[in-house]
Amino acid sequence: MKALVYNGPGQKNLEEHPKPTVQMPTDAIVKITKTTICGTDLHILKGDVATCKPGTVLGHEGVGVVDSVGPGVTVFKPGDRVLISCITACGRCDYCRKGMYSHCTTGGWILGNRIDGTQAEFVRIPYADTSLYPIPQDADEEALVMLSDILPTGFECGVLNGKVQPGSTVAIVGSGPIGLAALLTAQLYSPSEIIMIDLDDNRLAVGKRFGATATINSTDGKAAEKVMKLTAGRGVDTAIEAVGIPATFELCTDIVAPGGTVANVGVHGVKADLHLETLWSHNITITTRLVDTVSTPMLLKTVQSKRINARQLITHHFKLSEILKAYDTFGKAADTKALKVIIEA
Numbered sequence: 001m002k003a004l005v006y007n008g009p010g011q012k013n014l015e016e017h018p019k020p021t022v023q024m025p026t027d028a029i030v031k032i033t034k035t036t037i038c039g040t041d042l043h044i045l046k047g048d049v050a051t052c053k054p055g056t057v058l059g060h061e062g063v064g065v066v067d068s069v070g071p072g073v074t075v076f077k078p079g080d081r082v083l084i085s086c087i088t089a090c091g092r093c094d095y096c097r098k099g100m101y102s103h104c105t106t107g108g109w110i111l112g113n114r115i116d117g118t119q120a121e122f123v124r125i126p127y128a129d130t131s132l133y134p135i136p137q138d139a140d141e142e143a144l145v146m147l148s149d150i151l152p153t154g155f156e157c158g159v160l161n162g163k164v165q166p167g168s169t170v171a172i173v174g175s176g177p178i179g180l181a182a183l184l185t186a187q188l189y190s191p192s193e194i195i196m197i198d199l200d201d202n203r204l205a206v207g208k209r210f211g212a213t214a215t216i217n218s219t220d221g222k223a224a225e226k227v228m229k230l231t232a233g234r235g236v237d238t239a240i241e242a243v244g245i246p247a248t249f250e251l252c253t254d255i256v257a258p259g260g261t262v263a264n265v266g267v268h269g270v271k272a273d274l275h276l277e278t279l280w281s282h283n284i285t286i287t288t289r290l291v292d293t294v295s296t297p298m299l300l301k302t303v304q305s306k307r308i309n310a311r312q313l314i315t316h317h318f319k320l321s322e323i324l325k326a327y328d329t330f331g332k333a334a335d336t337k338a339l340k341v342i343i344e345a
């Protein structure tokens with residue numbers, strides 16, 4: 001089969017790769033119909049993710065059709081249309097029992113990282129019963145691809161951890177797919193203000209269209225000042241970090257109001273400063289989280305009922321044979337205005 005293979009930092013190729021087979025009784029083999037590229041795939045290609053070894057098929061998002069199942073799979077059968085979760089969950093270990101699937105002792109984020117991923121014609125899904133979701137009859141499959149990772153990530157790591165509440169004030173630093181997913185799902189809680197902060201005017205315009213009450217281009221280094229102006233000098237109740245660099249984490253700690261929460265979502269490759277000399281008395285909370293995807297069934301309902309318009313995150317379409325072009329387009333988002341690119345296998 002054809003697959004996008006990581007061949008070491010800076011190197012990827014669309015090449016022939018053995019079709020996966022059932023290895024454990026709880027495995028399913030899924031024929032991919034649609035997949036996409038994540039900012040995290042770019043982190044891997046930069047060499048930031050040591051667990052991903054050369055030779056691995058990338059991708060942790062997608063929808064498809066069950067091709068075959070091991071004898072231990074009871075929920076799914078060949079022919080079923082399924083949504084693939086970026087997090088694999090055994091459903092039985094201590095972490096899974098707490099709903100912390102991201103730390104499943106034999107699963108977690110392994111797809112397109114420790115094991116071959118979804119940017120291929122077929123993928124092996126371990127613990128299929130608890131790592132796949134049935135696709136409802138009338139569902140918009142492309143929109144559901146946004147549920148593999150970005151919507152649960154924005155919601156769980158940003159909105160839930162950030163304790164967004166009716167009438168509260170929110171700032172989201174980073175208006176990429178994850179920041180925008182946080183923006184869409186934050187509105188389920190009716191905060192009074194949602195301020196989007198980014199360097200890219202196009203992405204800020206998208207933020208405005210998706211419901212932001214204000215946008216700030218932080219290129220001039222004055223974002224903190226501007227947030228204070230917008231919030232009568234208080235700062236925001238929730239500051240969501242959706243970039244993954246020290247400057248944006250520090251900006252979040254600069255703009256959080258006393259009693260507020262900094263919810264980190266970004267994947268960080270280097271250390272960031274924590275200014276306890278000013279923060280010690282501010283009664284703030286800082287949270288971190290690897291997405292658990294516990295909210296996927298709930299978010300699926302909000303997408304199905306059109307409470308959340310997930311499709312609007314999709315900007316480009318490619319065939320699997322054009323996946324290198326898709327990476328190029330996604331990697332140059334400032335020029336191409338790409339958010340999520342759909343790749344049809």
Ligand SMILES: NC(=O)c1ccc[n+]([C@@H]2O[C@H](COP(=O)([O-])OP(=O)(O)OC[C@H]3O[C@@H](n4cnc5c(N)ncnc54)[C@H](O)[C@@H]3O)[C@@H](O)[C@H]2O)c1
Nearest residue numbers: 039174175176177178198199242243244265266267290291
């Ligand atoms: N915690 C998790 O489980 C989890 C899951 C998925 C992704 N992530 C991480 O979330 C982060 C965001 O993902 P994404 O796909 O939206 O990434 P992205 O790269 O598409 O978006 C990041 C945005 O940040 C903006 N930005 C860059 N530098 C900035 C700065 N100094 N100030 C303000 N804005 C700046 C960029 O213009 C871009 O719009 C990444 O670090 C990704 O790896 C975390």
Ligand SMILES: [Zn+2]
Nearest residue numbers: 038039040149
């Ligand atoms: Zn991802």
Ligand SMILES: [Zn+2]
Nearest residue numbers: 090093096104
């Ligand atoms: Zn587990």
